[in-house]
Amino acid sequence: MTGRLLNNRYMITERVGVGGMAEVYRAQDNVLGRTVAVKVMLSQYAEDEVFTARFRQEAAAAANLQSPYIVNVYDWGQDNGTYYIVMEFVRGSDLKNAINQRGAINQRKVAEIGSQVCQALSVAHGLDIIHRDIKPQNIMVQPDGNVKVMDFGIARAKNSTMAKTSAVLGTAHYISPEQAQGKDLTPASDIYSLGVVLYESVTGKLPFDGPDAVSVAMKQVQEAPVPPSQVNPAIDSDFEAIILKAMSKNPLDRFNTALEMRRALNDYLAGRTVNVGSFNTAQTAAMTSNLPVMNAGNGAYAGAGSTSVMPALAEEAHSTGTAGSNAYLNSNNKKQGRGKTIGIVVAILAAIALIAAAVHFLGNAADGVEVPTVTGSTLEEATDSIQKAGFTVGSVQYSYDSSVEAGKVVSQDPKGGSKAKAKSKINLIISEGEETVEVPDLTNMTPEAAQKALSAAGLKYVAGAAEHSDQVASGKVARQNPEAGTSVPAGSSVTYYLSAGEETVKIPNVVGMSESKAKVTLENAGFSVEVEKASSSSVNEGDVISQTPGANSGAKAGTTVLITVSAGTKSYTVKVTAGEGGTAWAEPDTVSEGGSVTIRYQAKPGYKVSQATGATGTDFKATSNTEGSFTVNNVTQNLSISVTFVPDSSGNTNGGGNGQTGNNTNTGGGTTSN
CATH class of the missing domain: 3.30.200.20 (Phosphorylase Kinase; domain 1)
Structure with a gap:
């Protein structure tokens, strides 16, 4: 797969x-x-x-x-x-795994888990959905301590047409008595199963166990659980009462709703009086005297109509392949003897429980001393009060509690104001204050790695909006809040922000704008501006001729954009002088910077052009020319041109010689004529 x-x-x-x-x-x-x-x-x-x-x-x-x-x-x-x-x-592990690893779990933590499961069940029950398989394996404990109820694979809505096939599904160690008998189920069945889960979590042991699913289911129907405090003496009596009420054999004796059970658990956690009605441990121990007993003749329970416990376990026995259950189904003699034995043993146990309860009550009445209230005291103050009242300090455990100052008593067992034997032990739980953890550094992590690191630290994670970063590659964590190394309460949320890569901004087009407007436009877009001047005959002075980088290209914010601004045009004068024997002049005699000027000359009869010198001092050589012109290109300075004429020994009487044109370039500040 x-x-x-x-x-x-x-x-x-x-x-x-x-x-x-x-x-x-x-x-x-x-x-x-x-x-x-x-x-x-x-x-x-x-x-x-x-x-x-x-x-x-x-x-x-x-x-x-x-x-x-x-x-x-x-x-x-x-x-x-x-x-x-x-x-x-869901990241984390299931509650069953936690029980297997640790054994009994702190009762306050178990109560918190129970409260959350009750909230989940109240939502389901509100939609007429019964979970039908509440067990520790279906309760996931996340790194932040909160739980998620899963696996509604055998949940059945009340209006489901699958009543027959789904009526008996469940896990024997956690099913309710009515579920074991194949009866119609109500939300009270989920409450019973949750009671079993809380019992196992706080004691580390199942209330009912046996060699096969059938024997366990029989105990669910017929036997009362051993009170949790007899397995784990540290269990608070109020919490024990909540568990045992949830596990009442009669659905009508349980909490009316999951919400009612949640309120009781929250009252216990807040230190308020827990009201579970007239229910008490002695009643639980005596319950079996009123329970239906297995009829040796037909395997049905008297008082339970004709519904048998056998169909309820048949599917589970088939699916698990439990040898014990098959042996049970095939042996009437064993079934008859077993039913009688169970009836006798149950009656004896009930009697013993009643006697024990009576002895306990009478002993307390004779020897009971009021237990001092030490919650909220320091350990030293609590010890002093306990000893002065004639008791001794029993176990001292420490637990994180954000509502009680570190070093002070969170809870005591027995509770203050109750009666206990003189010199007996009073167990204490001391607050370690609010649990804090250090926020890990998520920089450059992928989202998956960041989430894993936060979960491992007992923190929640929130993904913030992506941000541009020139330091962190796109798709990895660029920033977090709170920052790495900060101490925060366990279970707090940490927001991480992924990098969207380096931010680029489109450069606006400023060509043709005035220098001042171009600078404001670029700076408002997040760029720096550098200006250079250049002459231009086509662009008005003060306006932008060009920009680098070019318009509409992308660049990082803060990039410098070079704009070239027109300095307008300059005019230069051209002065032409001619020696004896001819005339010379410029067309025009004033020229714009970078422009061109034509120098014309005319020899008198009997003369010819000898030479023409310009700004560079380079001579212009004329051969038998009596008239003509040459052009000076790219004028960048004032020009002074001198044309020299000499007698024409050839006897030429100025019959119209050919003029020569020179292409002149400005080099090193001068003009060269060719």
Whole structure:
């Protein structure tokens, strides 16, 4: 699949995950130029109408869900028999991976995750969509700590026609009791599954486990969970109450909505009183006395109608190939004995739980001492207050908290004002203040590299408008805000600006403008101006003759443009003198700079031209010429021409000799006649 181009748009680059019915790949959207995740249905299901319908249903359901805590769905389609869904590419790892690596997670962090998942579920439930498979594997934790709920692959809208095929899907460790029994589901089923997720996250252990999916599902239906505080004593009683209420066996005993559960979690996080109604841990422990018990004769639960737990797990057992579940389905004798045993054990456990609760209550009544409130105190002050009240300081943990000053108590367990045995331990969590991180230097990075660097630092990224830069190549980061090295709160946004390359400006045309107007025009366009003067007989004095670089060419702002301005024209006089024996004159006797003048001469009878000297002193030699002319070109100074005549020894009586014309050029300030 890697290297394949789907519908001439999505280039598959690498596989990042695989599920029961699909594989997920990283891909490049060649139209929008962004990284996306592409979910591709496994080939063995492509011809199954049920699976393809479910695949299309996932895209349609998820595409309508808009929440910062839900993975966005952009597109879906089919290419040569390959069905795919295009989604937002989420960086980070799933919650299950975090639990496997760390074990129990800080309870405040777990509560924050739960609150965000509740917000996502409230959006889905508002559109009559039930997720049906809430589990840690479907909750992505991003580098900034926020979560994204994904995989609505088995979500079902209430008006869906796929009720039968989708009713029993789910993962045994997280499904609700009613889901295990194949009953119609409500949003309360998602709330139960989230309760299991929170339980596992805060304890590091699943509330129900077993050798196979069927045995786990039976426990979901019949057994009460061990209170989380018995697994992790650091768990706050209010948070424990929220988890156990969500995991109530009866859907009516759970939170009415995901939004209601979110409010309870937010109250806990803010230190406000948490109200979960009349629910308490003792009630949870005693729940099993009222639960339906497996009927040894037919495998159904008494009081549950004729719905059996078996169909609910049949599809999962088939898909996972779990040997234990098949053995269960094929053994009536084992099933009967197991049902009776479970009933007895459940009754014993319930009795023990009630006795334990009663002993705990009586002990506290006899020996209970009021716990001092030390939240907001320094560790030293808290220790002093705890010891004076007859208690000891238990575990001291540190956690970032932007709402509590560094070094002061964020929370305590047991809570202040509650009763506890004298000399018992009080556990504390101390604030480390707001978590800050250093902004990395993104200069010259590609957008992908910049985003990766920011995510790794626990920061969000925002792409700003491209800017021209003569220092950074086009398409790479030219500037960022905040600047590199700045300390900012974790999760802050950093804006990066890509280079649009070196900026060039079109040079305006100023030829023919006056010098002053040309300078203003060029300077307003961002250019420097240099002026040179030149004479011109065709351009009025003070107007621009030419410009360099030429008009409409592109150049960097600040480039110097040279304009040549007309200095007008100069006039020069021409003085011609003739010796004895003839006459000479200029036509005209005044000439503009660079112009030409004709020198004419006429010898008297018996004379001829001997020579003519000009400004350069170069002689003009005439041979038997008695009359004629020559031209001086490109006059750049006053001229003084002298024509000399000598007697004509040939006896020529000036019968009209041929005049000679000389082409004269000014060299070194003089005029040369040839």
